[in-house]
Amino acid sequence: MNTNLNKELKRYLMILIGGVVLAAGVSFFLVPNKITSGGTPGMAILINYFTGLSVGTIMLAINIPMVLMSMKFIGRGYAFRTIFAIVVIAMAADLFIEELKFPALTQEPLLGAIFGGLLIGIGLGFIISSSASPGGPSIIASFIARKTHFKEGDLIIMLDALIVLAAGFVFPTLDSMLWSLLGVYLTSRGLNVIISGRPSKKLIHISSNNAEELKTQLVHKLGHEGGVVIEGSTLHSGNERGLLMLIVDNSKVRAVHQIVEAADPTGVVVVMEASELMGI
The missing domain is CATH 3.30.70.120 (Alpha-Beta Plaits)
Structure with a gap:
């Protein structure tokens, strides 16, 4: 019993760290530079641009219903860890942007795409390796991966790319989509390093x-x-x-x-x- 409890507590700790790191990538690098990402954060950034609603609120509104509808497919333990990850990411993003109002760490889009993408990838890696999901398309990717031979990380990147392409129609300039694509690529690199380790x-x-x-x-x-x-x-x-x-x-x-x-x-x-x- 103690072993299982320690294992579960370790998972939640890693999810907490991953959620904060992911939110930092979104808040400090992507949002200020009008760069989107894949997954729910990317969808939230696009909707925030139109509505002004907080990024965290939008992520909760998108994710929670999706998790509740998919609980019978993903299992209760996985669902609870996923809900925890979603809440951590949303609260951390709103804390950084709305409450503490941290300034952007860079106004250079290239640096924003690089460091934002890497932080999101590292955060995703911590969450996914802890048997959880940050929500959104990754829930769909997790379900498909369990039923097929496709890797969850590869599926997430494919779905993310579709979301990022939408940035070309939302933001005023095409540059935002191009920077976003770079960010998604770096997210995949950060994700693979955490999940698979650096190939030695x-x-x-x-x-x-x-x-x-x-x-x-x-x-x-x-x-x-x-x-x-x-x-x-x-x-x-x-x-x-x-x-x-x-x-x-x-x-x-x-x-x-x-x-x-x-x-x-x-x-x-x-x-x-x-x-x-x-x-x-």
């Missing part, structure tokens, strides 16, 4: 005529005992080639290139991010 390893595919010798050199020089060798043939010539797949630290990628160049100058190397690892 690379997945490397090596196509070689001398796969066995290359494998021996890699193990000898890198001390790498993992990896797989697959035998196959090229599409056009039908020549037999080996395909090596291995995971290495970022710092060893250059060494792999040098080993392949020395052992097989015709070898082909493809390097990819290993952003989610399990079982190693």
Whole structure:
């Protein structure tokens, strides 16, 4: 019981931190520079521009009914944590903008998009990794992710992009939409760093005529005992080639290139991010 309680309290603490960080990104960087974001904050910024209603009030008005209608799909625990996140974000945003009236930290739209987007992404990451949602489209994304193989983060960004495109029709200049798109991209980067962590390893595919010798050199020089060798043939010539797949630290990628160049100058190397690892 104590373990479960501690786990739940930790979740709520992380949601609190994430909500305040997200609200700070909206209040200090986006709203003053007429830049929108994705999700409910973005919708609230657009509506605030027309109506003058507080950003927090608009977020509550949009989110609470949506959460209540979706409770049977997302579960009570998830719903309660989501409601807590929504309330924290709304109250923090109104506290910063309406009550304390903090000035904008920058009047430069580029800086507003960069730092606003990153703060929102970091805040989202804390909330989502704590089994909650900041509301709005992310509730829809969470439901779709549970039923499909799509990643929740990718779905959120797709829905957010649609909201941001609306900024081009709302704000007086097209610049606002372009800055907003930059902000959404940086939000995705901040979100992925918190959820997946910064990739510290690379997945490397090596196509070689001398796969066995290359494998021996890699193990000898890198001390790498993992990896797989697959035998196959090229599409056009039908020549037999080996395909090596291995995971290495970022710092060893250059060494792999040098080993392949020395052992097989015709070898082909493809390097990819290993952003989610399990079982190693």
